[in-house]
Amino acid sequence: MKDKLRFAFKLVSIFLLAIILFCYSMFQGGFVSWFLFYAYVPILLYVLLVLAYPLDGWRVERSFSKYYVKSGGEVTVEITLSRGLPFPLVYLQIEDLFDKTLLKMSRPDGTLRAAESRQLKQHILFPGFRRHLRIQYVLDRLPRGEHSFHQIRLRTGDPFQLIEKEAVFDISQQLHVYPAEREMTVGNPNSVFEEGAAIAYAPRSKQTSVVSGIREYTPGDRFSWIDWKASARKQDMMTKEFEQEKSADVLVALDRRVGRQAEDLFEYAVVIAFSVYRKLKKRNEQVGFMSLGHDAKWLPATMGSAQLQRVQHYLTTVSREVGRPHLHALAAELSKQPKGSTVYYVTTDLDSRDLPLLRKLRQTGYVLTVLYICSHAELGTKEKNLLQGVRQLGHQMDIHPVQKTARTEVQRNA
Numbered sequence: 422m423k424d425k426l427r428f429a430f431k432l433v434s435i436f437l438l439a440i441i442l443f444c445y446s447m448f449q450g451g452f453v454s455w456f457l458f459y460a461y462v463p464i465l466l467y468v469l470l471v472l473a474y475p476l477d478g479w480r481v482e483r484s485f486s487k488y489y490v491k492s493g494g495e496v497t498v499e500i501t502l503s504r505g506l507p508f509p510l511v512y513l514q515i516e517d518l519f520d521k522t523l524l525k526m527s528r529p530d531g532t533l534r535a536a537e538s539r540q541l542k543q544h545i546l547f548p549g550f551r552r553h554l555r556i557q558y559v560l561d562r563l564p565r566g567e568h569s570f571h572q573i574r575l576r577t578g579d580p581f582q583l584i585e586k587e588a589v590f591d592i593s594q595q596l597h598v599y600p601a602e603r604e605m606t607v608g609n610p611n612s613v614f615e616e617g618a619a620i621a622y623a624p625r626s627k628q629t630s631v632v633s634g635i636r637e638y639t640p641g642d643r644f645s646w647i648d649w650k651a652s653a654r655k656q657d658m659m660t661k662e663f664e665q666e667k668s669a670d671v672l673v674a675l676d677r678r679v680g681r682q683a684e685d686l687f688e689y690a691v692v693i694a695f696s697v698y699r700k701l702k703k704r705n706e707q708v709g710f711m712s713l714g715h716d717a718k719w720l721p722a723t724m725g726s727a728q729l730q731r732v733q734h735y736l737t738t739v740s741r742e743v744g745r746p747h748l749h750a751l752a753a754e755l756s757k758q759p760k761g762s763t764v765y766y767v768t769t770d771l772d773s774r775d776l777p778l779l780r781k782l783r784q785t786g787y788v789l790t791v792l793y794i795c796s797h798a799e800l801g802t803k804e805k806n807l808l809q810g811v812r813q814l815g816h817q818m819d820i821h822p823v824q825k826t827a828r829t830e831v832q833r834n835a
Contacts, residue, residue: 431584432472439465468579470508476588479504481573483517483592492601492692493527495561498542500573502554510548514576515556517542520569523596526562531601531692532685532823533564563598565688567738570594600695600736607700635659639727672709673698674754676746676768677739683796686769687741689823690794694767695736697792701765702729710735713750714742748775752782760786767792772803776810783815791818 442461446454479502486497500515518541526534544556573592578585635651638658651659675694679687701708709722710732720732746768755764766789782789791811795804804820811818 435465435468435583464579464581464583468584471510471577471579471586472584474508474510474577474586475506476575476577476586477590478506479575479588479590481575481590481592483570483573483594485594485596488595489597489599490563491599492531492563492565493529494563494598495559496563496596497557497559499555499557502575504552507550507552509550510577511580512577513546513548513554515544515546516574516576517558517570518572518574520571522564522566523560523568525564527564527601528562530689530823531565531603532688534562563596565598565600565691565737568596568598570596597737599733600691602699603692603696605693605696605700607697607704635661639731670707671701671763671765672711672755673701673765674711674713674751674767675736675739676713676751676766678714678742678744678746679769680745681743683769684741685823686794686796689821690767690769690792691736691739693792693794693821694765695733697765697767698732699729711754712739713746713754715744717750717754746770748778752778755782755785755787761788763788763790765790765792767794769794771807773807773810776814779811779816780814789816791816793818793820795820795822797822 439458439461442454442458446458482501484499484501486499490496498517500517502513502515524539524541526539528534539560542558544558546554546556548554571591571593573590575588575590576585635648636659638647638660646660648659648661673694675690677687677690679690698708698710707722708728710720712718712720712735718735720728720735722728748766748768748771751764751766755762764787768791771791771793779789793804793807808818808820
C-alpha cells in the first residue's frame, strides 16, 4: 500500500511540475520560461515511456557452473537477460534472491562464520539499446546444505529517479553443497566375540528372508526387492527393507543434539562423521549409518556406492537439534545390533556420568570409538580424566577440537 501511494505521489508530482512550467511560460513569456518548459517535455515523455515499458517482458535465465559442490568450494552463477524491444534504459539493477543460509560462509574446517557475512548479490548494468545482457558472479566458501534460489528482481527507472519500475521473475533452482571431508586414518575395526578379538573385514551376505519394512527405492537395489503394492499406494517406487539390512559389522553413529550456541560443533561433527564413514566404506561395504536425536534415523548397510550417496545426501540436509546428547539413545539402538559390532560414535558432549553405560556396552560385547568434538584445542582436567576412563573400559576416545587443522588419526584399541 505504501509503495502504491509513493508511486501515485511521484506521478502526480511529475504532471504537476509540467503544469506549473506551462502556466509560468504562458503568463511570464520570454525565451527563458519557454526554454524551461520545452526542456522538461522530453524528460516527461521519457518518464511516461518508462512507465509504460513492459519490464516483465524480459526473458531471464540463471545457470550454475556446477550444481553439486563440497562445503568450502565455490560456484559461478550466470544470469542471462534478453528482450525483444530495444528501448533505451539508463540503468538496470539486478538482484538475485536466495536462501539466507547462503549468507553464511564456510571455514576450511567445515564450520561456519557468523550469519550474514555474505551480502546479497546486486548488480547495476547500463543496457542502453542492447537486447542481450549477461552477468556472472562467484559464490565462494559455500556452507553445507541444500540452498534454494527463488527469484530474480529487476529494477529500472529514469535518470532523475522520478519513477522506478520493478519486475520479479520466479526462477527456482537448488544448489547442493555436500559436507567437507578431512583426511583421516581409520584403524582396523574389531569385532569382539567370546573367544577374543578378531578383525572383521569381509562383509556379510544379505539375508532377505525377514522383511522389516519398506523404504524409497535407491539406485543399486535389486529388481526383486520392489514392493509393487506399496509403490502403487504411495505413487513412488518403494523397496522392501530386510532385517539384515539393519545389521552391520561396523556402524557410524552421529548424535545431532547439541547446545544452543554450538552450531560450529555440530558442523564439525558432520565433517568427522562423513569422513569416518567414507574411509570405512572404501574398506568394508557393510558399514551402517545412524543419526540420533528425538528420533533415530537408520541408513542400513547395503552393498555398492548407492549407500554412500544416501549417507552423503542425508548429511547434506541434516540439521542440529537443541538438547544434550544422551548415550542411552545409542544403547537403545545398539540393542537391535548383533553383539560384537564396532561403533564409531560422534558426539559433542560426554562426561563421567556416561562411564557406567560405556562399561555395560563393553560387557555386552560392543566396541566403541568415541569421537568427541570440542571447541578448544588444549585438553582440560575434565577431558583428560574422561579420556583415561573411557580407555580403561576398553573403548577408544579421540578428541577433535574445532580449531584443529592437522591430519586426524582415528586408531582402534581393542
